[in-house]
Amino acid sequence: MKILVAIKQVPSRDSQLKVSSSGRWMEDADLSAEINEPDAYALEEALQLKEKHGGEVVALCAGPARASQTIREALAKGADRAVHVEEEDLGRFDLLGVAQLLAKAAAEVKPDLILTGLQSDDLGYGQTGVILAELLGLPHSTIIMQVEKTEAGIRVKRELEDGWFQHMTMPLPAVLTIQSGINKLRYATLMGIKKAKTKEVKQLSADGLGVTAAPKVSLERVYMPQRAKQTTLLPGTAKEQAAKLAEILKFEVRVL
Amino acid sequence: MSVLVVMEQSRLAWHRMSWEALAAGQQMGPALGIPVAAAVLGHGAAALAGELGGKKLDKVYHVEHELLDHYTADAYTVALAELVDMAKPSMVLFPHTYRVRDFAPRLATRLGGLLVSDVLRIEVKDGAAVAVRQMFQGKLNADYRAAGGGTQYISIQAGAYRAEHVEAGSAEVEVLTPALEAAQIRIKVEEPFRESARAVDLTAADLIVSAGRGIKEQENLSLIQELAAAMGAEVAASRPICDNGWLPMDRQVGSSGQTVAPKVYFAVGISGAIQHLVGMKGSKCVVAINKDPNAPIFEVADYGIVGDLFEVVPALIEEIKKAKG
Ligand SMILES: Cc1cc2nc3c(=O)[nH]c(=O)nc-3n(C[C@H](O)[C@H](O)[C@H](O)COP(=O)(O)OP(=O)(O)OC[C@H]3O[C@@H](n4cnc5c(N)ncnc54)[C@H](O)[C@@H]3O)c2cc1C
Ligand SMILES: Nc1ncnc2c1ncn2[C@@H]1O[C@H](COP(=O)(O)O)[C@@H](O)[C@H]1O
Numbered sequence: 001m002k003i004l005v006a007i008k009q010v011p012s013r014d015s016q017l018k019v020s021s022s023g024r025w026m027e028d029a030d031l032s033a034e035i036n037e038p039d040a041y042a043l044e045e046a047l048q049l050k051e052k053h054g055g056e057v058v059a060l061c062a063g064p065a066r067a068s069q070t071i072r073e074a075l076a077k078g079a080d081r082a083v084h085v086e087e088e089d090l091g092r093f094d095l096l097g098v099a100q101l102l103a104k105a106a107a108e109v110k111p112d113l114i115l116t117g118l119q120s121d122d123l124g125y126g127q128t129g130v131i132l133a134e135l136l137g138l139p140h141s142t143i144i145m146q147v148e149k150t151e152a153g154i155r156v157k158r159e160l161e162d163g164w165f166q167h168m169t170m171p172l173p174a175v176l177t178i179q180s181g182i183n184k185l186r187y188a189t190l191m192g193i194k195k196a197k198t199k200e201v202k203q204l205s206a207d208g209l210g211v212t213a214a215p216k217v218s219l220e221r222v223y224m225p226q227r228a229k230q231t232t233l234l235p236g237t238a239k240e241q242a243a244k245l246a247e248i249l250k251f252e253v254r255v256l
Numbered sequence: 257m258s259v260l261v262v263m264e265q266s267r268l269a270w271h272r273m274s275w276e277a278l279a280a281g282q283q284m285g286p287a288l289g290i291p292v293a294a295a296v297l298g299h300g301a302a303a304l305a306g307e308l309g310g311k312k313l314d315k316v317y318h319v320e321h322e323l324l325d326h327y328t329a330d331a332y333t334v335a336l337a338e339l340v341d342m343a344k345p346s347m348v349l350f351p352h353t354y355r356v357r358d359f360a361p362r363l364a365t366r367l368g369g370l371l372v373s374d375v376l377r378i379e380v381k382d383g384a385a386v387a388v389r390q391m392f393q394g395k396l397n398a399d400y401r402a403a404g405g406g407t408q409y410i411s412i413q414a415g416a417y418r419a420e421h422v423e424a425g426s427a428e429v430e431v432l433t434p435a436l437e438a439a440q441i442r443i444k445v446e447e448p449f450r451e452s453a454r455a456v457d458l459t460a461a462d463l464i465v466s467a468g469r470g471i472k473e474q475e476n477l478s479l480i481q482e483l484a485a486a487m488g489a490e491v492a493a494s495r496p497i498c499d500n501g502w503l504p505m506d507r508q509v510g511s512s513g514q515t516v517a518p519k520v521y522f523a524v525g526i527s528g529a530i531q532h533l534v535g536m537k538g539s540k541c542v543v544a545i546n547k548d549p550n551a552p553i554f555e556v557a558d559y560g561i562v563g564d565l566f567e568v569v570p571a572l573i574e575e576i577k578k579a580k581g
Contacts (some may be wrong), residue, residue, distance in 0.1 A: 013469075014548075015576055026396075037496075045344070094403075096370045101534040113447065118357075122392055125373050127361035130329075134365040139442035140329065142358045158449055159512055161354050179512075181499030216370040218403045220386070224550065225397040241561045242571035246579040248559060251404040253541050255463060255487070255520050256579045 001055035001149065003046040004111035005079070006129070007039040007100055009070040010122040023221050025091055035070045038117030042178035044185050045147060046115050053149055056080045058109050062101050064088045068201065073197035075115060076188035082201045083109065085209065093206075094215035095125050095239050102128065103135040103207040113154070118143050118177040126177075133175035140175040141168060145182050151226045191240075257285050258314070260338065260345035261294040264353055265304055266327070273351035275419035278413045280378065280424055281349050282312060287380045293317060293343065293427075297335055299325035305429045312425030317343065323436045329359040330441045335434040336363050342432070345407060347385065352411035354511075364409040371409040372400045374530070376416050389413075393529045394552035412510070416536045454506040454514075458488065463489035464518045466509055466536070467497055470525015470546065470565055476503045479569050480524060486576045492516070494526045511537035525565050528553030545569065 011017070011031040017123035018027045021161055035043075046057045059074040061067050062085035071082045085101050086091075093101065106114060114136075116129035133140030145165065153171040160166055188196075206212070234241045234248075250256040261281035264271035278294060285292035296304050298320070305318035321338055323331050332355075340348060350356040352374045364371040372387045372532045376397070387400045389442050402408050420494075452525035458464060465484040471477060477497075484491045491507060498508040509516055511531040521539035526532060527549055528544070536542070537556055545565050546556035554560050561568050 005360065011392075017392060019396070094370060096365065099283055099365075124389075124393065125389055126357050127371060127373055128360035129360065131365050132334075135364040140362070141443065143354060159354070161448045161511055162515065163454075163513065164448045164450055166448045168443050170443045180495065184501070215403045216406065217372055217400050220401050221397055221399040222391065222396055223398075225390070225394075225552075225555075227555055229555055229557070231557045233554075233560045233562060235535050236562055238567035241563060242568060242575045245559060245572060246575035249520070249576070250579045256576060 001049060001053050001113060002058065002109070002111045003049060004058045004060055004106055004109050004114045005039070005043045005046045005074070006060050006114070006116040006132070006147065007043060007070060007074055008036040008061065008117070008120050009033045009067040010120060012037045013121065019222050019224070023223070024219060025222060033066065033070065035073060036117050036120050036122075038119060038178055038180045038210045040185055041180050041182050042115040043074055043077060043079065044183045045178055046255075048183060049113070049147060049149065057110070058083060058111065060102060060109070061085070062087055062098055062105075063090055071201060072196050073188060075201075076192040076198045077186060078192060081199055083204060084201050084202045085206070088205055091219070092213045092218075093211075094217050095123070095127060096131060096216060097211065097213055099128050099131040099135060100211045101206060101209060104211060105204055106132065106136060107247055113172055114138070114175040116175070118179050118219070129175050129177035136175070138173050138175050139170045140177070141170065142177040143179045145179055147176065154230050195209050198231050257290045257346045258343065259288070259290060259342070259347045259349060260294045260343055261292070261349045262559070263294055263296045263304075263308065264355060265296060265298055265301060268298065268301060268304060270304065271351060271353055272419065273353055273414055274410075275422050276415070276417045277349050277351040278311065279417040279419060279421040280412050282421070283417070284347060284349070284378060284385070288347070288383070288385065290346065293316070293345070295319055295336075295339060297324045297332065306429075307554055309427050309429045310424060311427065312423035313427035316427045316429040318429050318431045319434060320431055321434055321436050323438060323441065326445055327355055328441050328443050328445060329362060330443060332359045332437055333363045333366060334436050338368050338434040339432060340367055340407065344419045347408045347410065347450050350409075350411040352413050356411050360383055360409065361409055365408065369407050369409050371411060372412045374411055374413045377408050378410065390530070393527060395550060413530060415537065451505070455504065456506050458490055458492055458507070458509065458516045461490040461516065462519050463487050464492050464509075464516055464520070464539075465489045465522040465524065465528060466492040466494065467503075467524050468494040468526030469496045471497070474500070476566075477502060479566070483522070483524075483569055483573050483576075486573050486580075487524070489520075494532050523553050524569065526553055528555065
């Protein structure tokens with residue numbers, strides 16, 4: 001099975017975000033970056049499927065040159081090769097534009113299965129995989145917690161709300177969006193890191209893929225939200241804060 | 257020009273978030289000066305369509321087909337594409353449910369549009385709709401505006417609008433039978449199920465101490481357990497803690513875990529992403545301990561301690577023991 005995994009590089013989770021002077025994005029030049037969390041699970045799922053059924057795992061990433069760090073990490077964990085749609089300013093495309101870049105690049109790879117994360121930690125659209133499926137004319141399912149290969153295709157377990165699940169089957173090729181927690185993540189080995197240096201990373205560009213930015217939706221402004229609720233913040237040292245909270249719990253909330 | 261609200265039902269029972277999306281629609285219609293319609297899809301859903309007919313709407317579409325008896329993305333996309341082609345709404349609203357996540361991006365793409373997902377509110381500026389949504393897991397907000405002239409597709413975040421604001425009225429119900437064929441449905445679904453019975457029922461707990469990723473290592477969970485023991489509380493967690501296998505899944509609070517409403521909910525090192533908030537917002541009192549003063553959890557907290565949990569929690573355990581005497 002040839003499996004394509006879409007991985008995105010996002011600012012690290014504990015980044016201190018500052019809106020840039022344009023008011024449309026973050027000052028991200030000096031933020032550290034990491035792989036989008038659900039994408040790490042998607043990659044792991046692809047590696048496990050390959051270990052069971054053979055085939056190849058190809059990582060696909062659209063992003064600036066610095067995203068090559070994340071691509072290298074995927075190769076070090078065991079992806080066989082990668083495709084990097086290098087684009088310094090992905091922000092000039094809307095979500096559909098990015099999905100078009102990924103779809104064009106995916107079409108060249110001709111995978112049997114495409115895995116994406118269910119949602120990106122930065123933009124959080126939760127849509128790219130589904131749009132990709134439509135652009136490629138493939139069946140899809142989302143929020144996947146288990147993937148099994150069958151004679152005719154795949155059988156997956158989809159997470160529903162409130163602790164419910166559902167199994168479904170579909171033919172291949174197909175697109176799945178993977179939920180965090182589907183498996184246990186591996187670490188890259190030293191050997192893996194060494195090998196990664198020799199693996200192929202194919203560079204593509206928006207121009208080369210014939211995708212031009214024509215946003216249907218424009219992101220006008222990014223800003224810190226106004227907090228509506230009046231939280232009583234407890235001042236002082238940790239000890240003072242703790243003492244005050246214990247007092248509140250005892251005399252106001254009355255649970256002690 | 258109209259607003260179309262796509263309602264959600266399973267086994268002929270409404271998804272509660274449908275009413276929130278409907279409330280959003282009923283506000284947008286007058287704000288934009290255009291009529292409002294709502295649609296329900298299903299098989300044998302006439303009673304639900306009739307119920308919608310008792311709301312303040314200009315039109316109700318009852319999309320009826322036996323292949324809509326249970327949900328598949330393929331069938332919903334075909335059926336709704338036909339409805340949108342016919343009704344030509346300028347704005348389509350959905351509740352941002354797991355099902356809408358599954359099909360709405362596909363539908364919008366097929367119709368040449370783009371969904372703005374998980375929207376907090378829609379403002380009307382110079383006669384045009386501006387959709388406000390969160391980014392970076394609720395740390396930032398962003399305004400989106402349609403760049404072209406086509407239909408706008410927007411899904412509404414849980415709790416963003418209030419179901420009790422839905423206004424009653426009366427509307428004509430039109431039945432539509434989409435041209436849907438079994439061959440168009442590539443996915444075969446099985447019956448929904450729950451994992452083996454939950455070992456813990458957090459919904460009955462009076463006090464809950466919940467740990468998030470701020471706890472850093474599995475070993476540090478003992479700190480949370482100690483706090484819970486001092487309080488006489490149950491231990492719960494955000495999703496990443498359960499994903500890591502540090503606590504069993506049945507301790508997870510949130511949209512894919514349990515929905516709890518204790519007297520006091522301690523959120524320790526939890527950022528407050530919407531999928532977590534929906535599971536604990538109903539708590540009578542929320543106490544948040546987080547080192548980031550901008551963490552969205554403080555939006556729902558009654559009492560907040562901005563600080564390092566590794567300093568605050570040990571001090572708190574001591575103070576609680578003292579207070580209990
Ligand atoms: C479809 C879907 C379903 C989901 N279902 C759920 C669900 O049911 N439940 C759920 O919880 N999540 C769910 N999620 C995930 C959710 O979006 C968030 O990713 C998750 O809730 C984040 O968990 P967290 O707050 O523990 O971690 P983070 O967001 O990483 O937050 C950690 C927090 O700890 C703070 N911190 C760090 N160190 C310290 C310290 N020393 N002292 C004090 N504070 C510190 C940080 O400031 C930060 O605010 C779901 C996501 C999706 C897309
Ligand atoms: N620039 C990108 N490069 C590679 N994959 C991406 C990119 N953007 C989004 N994705 C994939 O799409 C998923 C969902 O992203 P989103 O729709 O932004 O929430 C992510 O988890 C990734 O797997």
